[in-house]
Amino acid sequence: MERAALIYHPELAAYDLGAGHPLNPLRLTLTIELMKAYGLLADGVVLEPRMATEKELLLIHSAGYIEAVHEASDWAAGLHPGTGLGTEDNPIYPGMHDVAALTCGSSIMALEEVLAGRRKRTFAIAGGMHHAHHSRAAGFSVYNDPAVAIAVAKQTRPDLKVLYIDIDAHHGDGVQEAFLSSPEVMTVSMHESGVAVFPGTGFPSETGYGAGEGFSVNVPLPPFATDACFREAFERVVVPVARAFAPDVIVAQLGADAHHADPQTDLGLTLPGYRQLVNDIIDLAEELCEGQLAALGGGGYHIVEVVPLAWTWVLGRLLDVELCENVPQSWRDHVCSVVGHEPPRNLGSDDRFESPPEREANVLKLTEAVIAQVRQAVFPHHGLTP
Numbered sequence: 087m088e089r090a091a092l093i094y095h096p097e098l099a100a101y102d103l104g105a106g107h108p109l110n111p112l113r114l115t116l117t118i119e120l121m122k123a124y125g126l127l128a129d130g131v132v133l134e135p136r137m138a139t140e141k142e143l144l145l146i147h148s149a150g151y152i153e154a155v156h157e158a159s160d161w162a163a164g165l166h167p168g169t170g171l172g173t174e175d176n177p178i179y180p181g182m183h184d185v186a187a188l189t190c191g192s193s194i195m196a197l198e199e200v201l202a203g204r205r206k207r208t209f210a211i212a213g214g215m216h217h218a219h220h221s222r223a224a225g226f227s228v229y230n231d232p233a234v235a236i237a238v239a240k241q242t243r244p245d246l247k248v249l250y251i252d253i254d255a256h257h258g259d260g261v262q263e264a265f266l267s268s269p270e271v272m273t274v275s276m277h278e279s280g281v282a283v284f285p286g287t288g289f290p291s292e293t294g295y296g297a298g299e300g301f302s303v304n305v306p307l308p309p310f311a312t313d314a315c316f317r318e319a320f321e322r323v324v325v326p327v328a329r330a331f332a333p334d335v336i337v338a339q340l341g342a343d344a345h346h347a348d349p350q351t352d353l354g355l356t357l358p359g360y361r362q363l364v365n366d367i368i369d370l371a372e373e374l375c376e377g378q379l380a381a382l383g384g385g386g387y388h389i390v391e392v393v394p395l396a397w398t399w400v401l402g403r404l405l406d407v408e409l410c411e412n413v414p415q416s417w418r419d420h421v422c423s424v425v426g427h428e429p430p431r432n433l434g435s436d437d438r439f440e441s442p443p444e445r446e447a448n449v450l451k452l453t454e455a456v457i458a459q460v461r462q463a464v465f466p467h468h469g470l471t472p
């Protein structure tokens with residue numbers, strides 16, 4: 087089997103949501119430049135995605151909504167109320183449909199390559215737009231690429247069991263919604279509590295409907311949750327439900343916005359803590375589904391000091407290449423010329439989150455309580471003891 091693949095095309099970063107919008111495409115280009123500087127993008131590592139077809143988008147989105155995205159991509163055609171397009175979070179721009187469909191295509195391809203046995207692991211860094219709904223854009227997401235990719239894969243292999251793990255700081259609401267009644271797609275989201283941040287959902291009581299009951303799993307973490315909280319949640323919730331589910335493949339949304347310095351959220355994850363979660367997901371894939379893992383990007387709004395470091399490390403890990411912690415000087419010079427200030431010298435192993443001890447004890451206690459609730463809500467559906 088070939089090495090891992092990065093699914094990417096420069097067109098994925100060829101959009102402009104306007105000055106000040108958090109989803110600055112520089113987050114992708116600075117990441118690609120760092121991957122290059124580390125020599126990770128050798129021959130055969132990068133695969134160029136295709137656009138998702140209309141038929142594929144229709145597996146998750148309504149025809150009317152797709153039409154509205156097309157029309158809004160053409161400024162002149164105006165906006166359709168109720169579609170979430172043209173809002174502060176989802177401003178419209180020329181070529182919006184094409185970029186969103188290409189993003190979607192990159193995630194479809196990430197999963198396809200793995201399922202076809204051509205690559206064991208893939209990474210679609212522009213993917214992970216997990217907030218888009220059936221007929222509405224939301225949270226910077228136009229088309230829900232994780233959901234479309236899973237739906238496309240299930241069309242080819244209807245009995246396929248997919249475990250979707252989402253470590254973005256925000257609830258993976260759109261993906262959960264798409265598979266609420268399916269016992270063949272388990273969605274597991276660890277995020278900052280909806281009480282504190284967008285989208286305001288993702289509570290332990292959201293467990294799925296009908297045959298899908300117990301297959302939506304949500305771990306809402308308290309603000310300032312530390313690496314230890316994430317670790318507890320992973321070991322005591324994600325691992326047992328994943329083992330009980332026994333997936334054929336794992337799709338992981340690896341948003342980097344749970345980082346303590348992210349401007350959009352209040353969690354306390356460090357880069358070493360993020361790496362640990364990614365290692366844990368890779369270990370789960372090795373244990374449960376022959377290592378088959380399609381990784382997607384997601385949020386992450388500290389675009390110089392967090393996203394490129396986190397995702398470059400991920401690609402190195404997927405390729406089984408250990409990266410030197412000293413960030414290449416050529417990349418640091420490049421960043422300096424683009425954003426006007428120096429990026430970190432270290433890839434992240436020295437990253438720390440300083441939290442007052444009493445607050446740390448408190449968030450761990452709150453996390454324990456949430457874990458107990460989640461286990462109560464979903465474990466019995468899988469024959470597990472809460």
Ligand SMILES: [Zn+2]
Nearest residue numbers: 254255256385
């Ligand atoms: Zn997010």
